[in-house]
Amino acid sequence: MCEEQTVSLVDVLEEDEELEEEASAVLGGSDSDSCSYPQGYVKRQALYACNTCTPQGGEAAGVCLACSYKCHEGHDLYELYTKRNFRCDCGNRKFSGLQCKLYHEKDAVNSQNKYNHNFFGVYCTCRRPYPDPDDQVEDEMIQCVVCEDWLHGRHLGRVVPDCVELQEMICESCMNKNPFLWTYAAHLAGPEVLVEERRDESCANVPKKAEVDDVIEPSCKRSREEVEPSCRLKVLQASQQKRDQSGAVFWPSAWRSKLCSCITCQAQLSAAGLSFLLDELDTVLAYENKGKSSEQVHQGHDPLMSALDNLNRVQQLEIIHGYNDMKTELKDFLQTFAAEGKVVTSEDIRHFFEQQSRKRRRVDAGPFYCS
Template structure:
């Protein structure tokens, strides 16, 4: 007979803290009380699609976090995680008979919004729902930073690297739509090519002194002259060389360079199939010359030059906001009204109770017992009796 697995309250609390942190990362960057529509096309926000109001076969639409709470409570919602440059659709022409409760003056349609099949509850190239009741394979889904679709790891056409949460991914379809990305991929997305690039830089740097030596070798006077004349001539030649190098350097700096063309000239090849995973800070290595900016803009990829566009930057912003809000905790505000001695007594008492509660619950987990309401009641009764004994003060016999 197998024993039923038990979970202590400590485990529940720890899991709850993890869930709160995840929620803060995704949601704290969005306002839960005010519709985001007046902000225009928000750089990045948490979004939802309402299957009740805009079912499959109709027009795709997305609503902000606040509208999902206030206007679509009890509806069948699809969580879309985050999307970039999106304006809340709630209550516009796509929602027949529904008016936004939070903001009434809305355009009929938000023409700059971009939609995909995620807004109808299907994902990946397999176009399946998530979670999929018919899929028994445990497989994480990863979001493409370009099309923002979610794809199963097994449908990416490549091996998913370790620590994928620290990287960004562009799916094969988006790579093929923008062939110049394969040039970057050959140099930035594969570690072996990065090593080759470093070796080439070192070889190039090693060649510089040799070239300078050839120029510096011309120091001996060609004909018989006095020592002073020879030294003066050499100094003049050195000055000429220095001025020439300076002019060359200034010309090179003034000349606009294109990183993409430089990488293309190296002719490093990469198998152009499957999704591509990019390491952190890879966006900072993309070329931002005027030509490349026009190319990125035409392809709708200008956001790739913005490192604050990443989901990681959005999540960090959410965590920071949550931590700043925790600084206004009502309990901490109450403590501010007490004197120093009272504050220390309460804090020590709280820490002691938390430690004792954790130890108390761990005994149940170690013995495989289920914690009941009577057990919890008994624990707090013991704490109350202990507190009364402490408050009573020391007893002296006469």
């Protein structure tokens, strides 16, 4: 007889909380009920690719969150996390025989959408699936800000900083396609740590705002009568500060605000398809914060609270008190396991609710008086 598999309650609670936060962040910023197609090319949204409808060998296509639920239920889907400036493809020419159930009037193709090999379930320069059943190496995957591909940390050509969750990354390929970014990297990006070096750098070594400004602003401080340089990028280029132009680049928080937005640089960014770099609301962090805020607002409209509106004041108070009491008791019950590092089983949970049920029956029976 196999023993029931158990895990530490601490692990369960922490993992559950992390999963809820991640789901709120990624999915909370997208509509799960209505197709996003009428919104046009959405600034950022959660996307999926359907291997059932558009397998490898066909045309790449992506569908919005709502269509993944309503039109592709039971299909083999690839979760793409988020992509920018994308319009839902569900039911267009790329989906032979499938009609979108949520929105019917769609163009044959969305010409401004951008696709990569992620839409066929492979990622990184190694073009492997995720999760990869043949890869025994534990490694995190990080999304490039520019191409939005997901790359293994060990394939970035740089040691991944400890605080990578607070930074944005641009892969080496995208850096080389836009050489002017190397100039910014020499002044704005984190410390250079090649893969063959020992990983002894920390987030504390990331250049701080004042250090970067010191490079940019001296020419403006020489004399108040001098004309302020119109192009920040030219000032950086004139400083002759160099950086090894290899490997991915990790950028600290708010680095986008340091980019030059003069007319010439705006045109350069536009020509390279990088205008979004001047928009700090384009970041995944901004999208996730929006999702968390939306989830909090949604939670404010609890169905239980809506049902209570139909009850009188006394009934409302009785139900609310009963609900809060049970929640508090369950929390206290579980915390005893967590505090002692014990495991909790389904039998423990059943026992708790049986006790609650007996307690409820005693309360409902009313007070007992001795004669």
